Amino acid sequence: MSIKIENLTYVYNPGSPFETKALDNVNVEIKSGEFIGLIGHTGSGKSTLTQHLNGLIKPTSGKIIISGTDITDKSVKLRDVRKKVGLVFQYPEHQLFEETIYKDIAFGPLNLGLSESEVEERIKEAMEFVKLSFEELKDRSPFELSGGQRRRVAIAGVFAMKPEVLILDEPTAGLDPRTRDEILEEIKMLHSQYKNTVILVSHSMEDIAKLVDRIIVMHRGKIALLGDPREVFQQVETLESIGLGVPQISYLIRALKAKGIELREDIFTVEEAKEEILKWIRSNKNA
Numbered sequence: 001m002s003i004k005i006e007n008l009t010y011v012y013n014p015g016s017p018f019e020t021k022a023l024d025n026v027n028v029e030i031k032s033g034e035f036i037g038l039i040g041h042t043g044s045g046k047s048t049l050t051q052h053l054n055g056l057i058k059p060t061s062g063k064i065i066i067s068g069t070d071i072t073d074k075s076v077k078l079r080d081v082r083k084k085v086g087l088v089f090q091y092p093e094h095q096l097f098e099e100t101i102y103k104d105i106a107f108g109p110l111n112l113g114l115s116e117s118e119v120e121e122r123i124k125e126a127m128e129f130v131k132l133s134f135e136e137l138k139d140r141s142p143f144e145l146s147g148g149q150r151r152r153v154a155i156a157g158v159f160a161m162k163p164e165v166l167i168l169d170e171p172t173a174g175l176d177p178r179t180r181d182e183i184l185e186e187i188k189m190l191h192s193q194y195k196n197t198v199i200l201v202s203h204s205m206e207d208i209a210k211l212v213d214r215i216i217v218m219h220r221g222k223i224a225l226l227g228d229p230r231e232v233f234q235q236v237e238t239l240e241s242i243g244l245g246v247p248q249i250s251y252l253i254r255a256l257k258a259k260g261i262e263l264r265e266d267i268f269t270v271e272e273a274k275e276e277i278l279k280w281i282r283s284n285k286n287a
C-alpha cells in the first residue's frame with residue numbers, strides 16, 4: 001500500500017500554554033512495499049507522525065492518503081484502516097493483557113473476523129517469525145517470559161494480522177544487542193516475504209542502515225533529510241547539526257581519508273569497510 005502525506009501539521013493542546021507544534025507541514029510519499037527508516041531525536045515528531053497513519057491522531061491540517069483513500073476523511077471507518085495498517089507501539093509488551101500467549105496473539109486476527117482455524121494458523125506463523133515455539137509457549141502466561149520474549153509476543157500479535165502497512169515504533173528499545181539484532185532480522189524477513197510497506201522508527205542509524213530502502217530524518221516536526229541510506233549518511237554536517245551521529249564506520253572512512261587512504265565514501269557497514277580496506281591494501285602492495 002502506498003502512503004502519501006500532504007501538508008501534515010499537528011498541534012498538541014492548541015490555544016493552551018502547553019501548545020506544541022509536533023508536525024510542521026510534512027510532505028512525503030512512500031511507495032507500496034518500501035521499507036522506510038524513520039529517524040530523529042527524541043521529540044522530533046516520529047511517534048506523532050506514525051500515529052496519524054492508523055488514524056489514532058487526526059491532523060490539525062493536511063491529508064494522509066493510503067492507497068488512494070484519504071483516511072482523514074470523516075466517511076472512512078478507522079476500523080477498516082486498522083485492519084490494513086498495523087502499529088507496534090513503543091514498549092508494546094506493556095499492552096499484553098490476556099492470560100495466555102495464544103490468546104494475546106489471537107486478539108488482532110479474531111478482530112479481523114477470521115475463523116478459529118485461520119487464527120491458529122496465523123498464530124503459528126507469527127510465532128515462527130519471531131522465533132517462539134508454538135507448542136512450548138502457547139498456553140503459558142506472557143508474564144512468565146523474559147522481557148525480550150514478551151516483546152516478541154507483542155510484535156507477533158501485530159504480525160499475525162498481516163498488515164499491508166506495518167509500523168514499528170522503536171521495536172528494539174531497551175533490549176540487549178543480540179535480541180535487538182534478531183528482532184530486526186525477523187522484521188526484515190517478514191518484509192522480504194510479504195513485500196508489505198514497513199516503517200521502522202529508530203534512534204539508531206546503525207540499526208536501520210542495513211535494512212531500509214530509504215531513510216526519513218525528522219527534526220523539530222519537519223523532514224530534514226530524505227533519501228537512501230548512502231545519500232543520507234553522506235550529509236554528515238546536516239546530521240551532526242541536528243544532533244544525530246552517522247554510523248561509526250562513516251567516521252572511520254573519513255579518518256582514513258584524512259590519512260590519505262581514499263575509500264568509497266558511501267560505505268556504512270563493517271563488512272563493506274573491511275572489503276574496501278583489503279582492496280586498498282592489495283592495490284597499494286602491488287603499486
Ligand SMILES: Nc1ncnc2c1ncn2[C@@H]1O[C@H](COP(=O)(O)OP(=O)(O)OP(=O)(O)O)[C@@H](O)[C@H]1O
Nearest residue numbers: 012013020022040041042043044045046047048049
Ligand atoms: N500527548 C502529548 N501532549 C503534548 N505534547 C506532546 C504529546 N506527545 C508528544 N508531544 C510533544 O510533541 C513533540 C513530538 O513528540 P513525539 O513523541 O512525536 O516525538 P518522537 O520523535 O516520537 O520522540 P521519541 O523518540 O522520544 O519517542 C514533542 O515536543 C513532544 O513533547
